[in-house]
Amino acid sequence: MSSSSLTLPAQERPAARRRLLEILGALAIAATYVYLVLNQPADITGGPGSASALIALTGFLAGAVLLIVAVLPTLPASTLVLIPVALVLNIVLGQFVGSTLVPFYLDAIGTVLIAVLAGPAAGAATGALGSIVWSFFNPTVLPFAAGAALIGCLAGLAARYGLFRRFYLAPVAGFVTGIIAGVVSAPVAAFVFGGTSGVATGAIVSAFRAMGDTLLAAITKQALISDPMDKAIVFTIVALLVYALPRRVRQQFPFIRRHRVLAGDSAATKTGLNEPASGSASGPAPGSTHGSARNG
């Protein structure tokens, strides 16, 4: 089942320009991070430093927006409609777990889920767009857009290279993603907010500060404690959710079929067909609702 329209000719935009935007976006994020880490001692204790905060905000936001502009037009409609769902899941499931008593956030479940179902590009766009839309209610998540995009992208890559095929590999992939994402997000927390928003995470930062660390060092260490565990849990939850989905629903995503993301779906990849539900999951499924509705 292809996701493009059958009645209209596919419109191919210049791919080179989009690739350029993607690279520029990634470069903006990387350059901002390097600049912040190299320049950090200058203004963090000299008062509520603003130059670094502004550079962090501008660089990370510009990078995230460039990534969105590059990726969004390429997503098929079936992926696009999942982005709002992912964002809502981030909020609803994140709230369900409650992040006040444990030093975790668990606010990336939706992003990782979309990344596993639809690939790294969709994951990155979901992470970045999600932060922007969420900032309508909580403006403090806006500076973390680049970190969220990175999490989505890494989760998609993990799925692409088969780390969700074995159940025990998913938390490992989450752990590694958490290390990278935590290190990238720490300067935002340090320079823009001067701390963390959670009570438990704040206590960990305080402990490192009490030992005389700089603020960035303390927050980076806190991130290295919280983020890998957090993402390992998130990846495990997502693996649980994805394997609990009926096979018919899973197989409607081309990314899952093409790269054999999940274990036990090899028959579908070999034939490349959208086979009807195998009776195991949700009873008599009325064929592929997805494809037939569009063709009609």
Place this chain on the structure above:
Amino acid sequence: MTVSAAGGAPAPARRERLNPLTRLAAAGSTAVITTAAASWPLSVAVIAACLGLSVAGGNARRVVPAAAAVMVPLGLSLLALHGLFFPEGRTLLAAWGPARITAEGLDFAGQRILQLAAVVVALLLFSFSVSVPDLVAAMSARGVQGRFAFVLASTLTLLPAIGLRARRIRQAQEARGLVISRSLVSRIAAFRLQAIPLVLALIEDAGTRAAALEARGLSSPGPRTSYREVPDSIAQRTVRAILVLAALAAVVLRVVQAASGA
């Protein structure tokens, strides 16, 4: 949840004439300039002005709780962090074991809290006073992808609906004998019982929505006609340009200042 109230804000007719992009530019440049200036009198003035505007606009009831939900935990965390542990602090006010309350730490925390509160209140005032359909129409008129507008509008309308759905699923599972006790295992089992039906239903719905959007030409190229007229004027366009330039100037000034000072 404060979230569910957003979106369909019935703004007074007088404010309806303001283009949503003008509001966005005003909120954004206020946030940027406040951060760049980093002076607490300005932060306090911005907070007061935004609260005044929200009272005048009649949405203070939603802006204030939303801002408090963001700022209270963040503020407490910052106060505890910098108030008690600020190794760079010199003026010792009190010491208690490893905790040292320093004047510099309290000053740092206070300034940061005020500055962040100003940014949060300014942006929340925008998001709670803007009419989302107008914002979407104004953005599409300026060539912003209809896809971004879809994601924004769809999320804002999905949020309350999904909250309701999650409650229904919990009720259904409770009717089938789900009891959530305090133990971790039981909580995880309960989470699984509620999350899986929710995710499954959402993904199924999304498939249906994709088909509907595709049938209405979401991915087809070409110009779109909007039936929604968004008010705009030369004066507003000028104001927007000035606001964006002012924000840019503030950033450049601040960065140059920091570079020459260091």
